[in-house]
Amino acid sequence: MRRADVETEPERGRGQRIRPPSVPLKRYSRADTSRKAMMPSARLTIDPHFSIGPIRRKLFGGFVEHLGRHVYDGIYEPGHETADAEGFRTDVIDLVRELGVDTIRYPGGNFVSGFRWEDSVGPVAQRPRRLDLAWHSTETNEVGLHEFASWLDKVGSDLMMAVNLGTRGTLEAIDLLEYSNIAGGTALSERRIANGRIEPFNVRMWCLGNEMDGPWQLGHRSADDYGKIASQAAKGMRQLDPDVQLVVCGSSSAHMPTFGEWERVVLTHTYDDVDLISCHAYYEERGGDIGSFLASAVDMDGFIESVVATADHVKAVRGSSKQIDISFDEWNVWYLERYHGVDKIEGIDNWPIAPRLLEDVYSVVDAVVFGNLMISLLKHADRVASASLAQLVNVIAPIMTEPGGPAWRQTTFFPFSITSRLARGEALRVKLDAPTYETEAYGEVSLVDAVATHDAEAGRSAVFLVNRSTTEPVTLTIDVAALGEVAVVESHTISDDDVYAKNTLDDRERVSPKPNDTARIAGGELTITLPPVSWTAIALA
Numbered sequence: 001m002r003r004a005d006v007e008t009e010p011e012r013g014r015g016q017r018i019r020p021p022s023v024p025l026k027r028y029s030r031a032d033t034s035r036k037a038m039m040p041s042a043r044l045t046i047d048p049h050f051s052i053g054p055i056r057r058k059l060f061g062g063f064v065e066h067l068g069r070h071v072y073d074g075i076y077e078p079g080h081e082t083a084d085a086e087g088f089r090t091d092v093i094d095l096v097r098e099l100g101v102d103t104i105r106y107p108g109g110n111f112v113s114g115f116r117w118e119d120s121v122g123p124v125a126q127r128p129r130r131l132d133l134a135w136h137s138t139e140t141n142e143v144g145l146h147e148f149a150s151w152l153d154k155v156g157s158d159l160m161m162a163v164n165l166g167t168r169g170t171l172e173a174i175d176l177l178e179y180s181n182i183a184g185g186t187a188l189s190e191r192r193i194a195n196g197r198i199e200p201f202n203v204r205m206w207c208l209g210n211e212m213d214g215p216w217q218l219g220h221r222s223a224d225d226y227g228k229i230a231s232q233a234a235k236g237m238r239q240l241d242p243d244v245q246l247v248v249c250g251s252s253s254a255h256m257p258t259f260g261e262w263e264r265v266v267l268t269h270t271y272d273d274v275d276l277i278s279c280h281a282y283y284e285e286r287g288g289d290i291g292s293f294l295a296s297a298v299d300m301d302g303f304i305e306s307v308v309a310t311a312d313h314v315k316a317v318r319g320s321s322k323q324i325d326i327s328f329d330e331w332n333v334w335y336l337e338r339y340h341g342v343d344k345i346e347g348i349d350n351w352p353i354a355p356r357l358l359e360d361v362y363s364v365v366d367a368v369v370f371g372n373l374m375i376s377l378l379k380h381a382d383r384v385a386s387a388s389l390a391q392l393v394n395v396i397a398p399i400m401t402e403p404g405g406p407a408w409r410q411t412t413f414f415p416f417s418i419t420s421r422l423a424r425g426e427a428l429r430v431k432l433d434a435p436t437y438e439t440e441a442y443g444e445v446s447l448v449d450a451v452a453t454h455d456a457e458a459g460r461s462a463v464f465l466v467n468r469s470t471t472e473p474v475t476l477t478i479d480v481a482a483l484g485e486v487a488v489v490e491s492h493t494i495s496d497d498d499v500y501a502k503n504t505l506d507d508r509e510r511v512s513p514k515p516n517d518t519a520r521i522a523g524g525e526l527t528i529t530l531p532p533v534s535w536t537a538i539a540l541a
């Protein structure tokens, strides 16, 4: 559709195209009633019969990398007034619990491709300091596998471990598995016991390296080379523990030049050896193009569907009955352009411990895009078996801390915590009839995005929504008749007159979700107004 076509549209009703969103929402007044007559409308139908699939709790996973102030001065700060006996900040533990994170991927990320796991176990005083080539930092190894497992117990999450297939190989992967999962009676399991942990860590999910398609990765390889090594490592690991769930590296973005072919070649080598293939995706507003940024989930939808198609192609070629699902084990909003411009530590003899790296401060629009990415994950709950928000504390994170100071929630905290709490049971395919708008990056896209969930046992449902317009509220009518007699028990909307408003050290509660008091149910229909640039969750019971 040409831009001119869009601009000559006379009305902005349901099913019609409207002008592309324009930026200056800051000064838009909600009291401007003259806009009401033009308010676009949309219609949604929810029916519990149209299940996409069960929502696996692993969809709400996280990621902790030894990077910047994530571990040191993030989750671990022994001198902090809230620190427990092990040096972990209990204010951070409380926030991670509130966030509702399931499995947590560890210890990287790019970090893992230079990591020697043996450095991170045994008496802390004897652990070596290492240069971390990925982030040009000094790693003290003060927090290692045992300490991290203990922190996971405190936050109530499980460990998803990544092995180093960049600069190491099958043997080291098997050694770490033996150390972690064998009860006792072998050299490495006894070493774990001697190091103070009698029960095995019993790690179920393992990533076979990290972003091996990326030229920035230590030990980066071609798809063919990586596929062979990943297959060998996977076979070896399964010989030791047949029940581990293995994730092979997919592409580090759908925009990598090798995307698609990488998945095909890697899965051709590893199809019988692994359970999941990874996807990684980060989104940012580029060059002031907020319209495209708000439509980032369209890219995520396409990414997931392309990887599913490629995996199923390999399945067909092999005549296999096995299905490979996706571990979307890095996703977020990340201002990568800023990182390339400012944060990089140059030089060879000044690598700091826990520098401030990748400390993005998120706005309302970031939270809306973030919430939309969660909608995309739920819409693909049949094939996305697991996902990890990258990352958790200080580093492109929903939780920020100040050394010796407070911990607080970024704007992105709220769509995660609310979705994790309300999205239960089955994800539902919805019928959405909404206006569209034109984007530079993705062409014509829907102004509204939505997914629903239904927990038959608990008798509860939820709907998650975004309005991508920067100028217009949308009146949404939701047909909920198929759910029976229901009432709105919770509603939360994130929006603001200033879409770039943020929570900062000096103003930690500037942005938070508010109840959406426009929601009304009558005659099997729920109507609600979605403000411009907004994310909304509604719980029904």
Ligand code: AHR
Residues within 6 Å of the ligand: 065, 108, 109, 110, 111, 210, 211, 252, 330, 390, 391
């Ligand atoms: O999450 C930050 C980095 O992004 C990770 O270390 C890497 O895997 C990805 O490129």
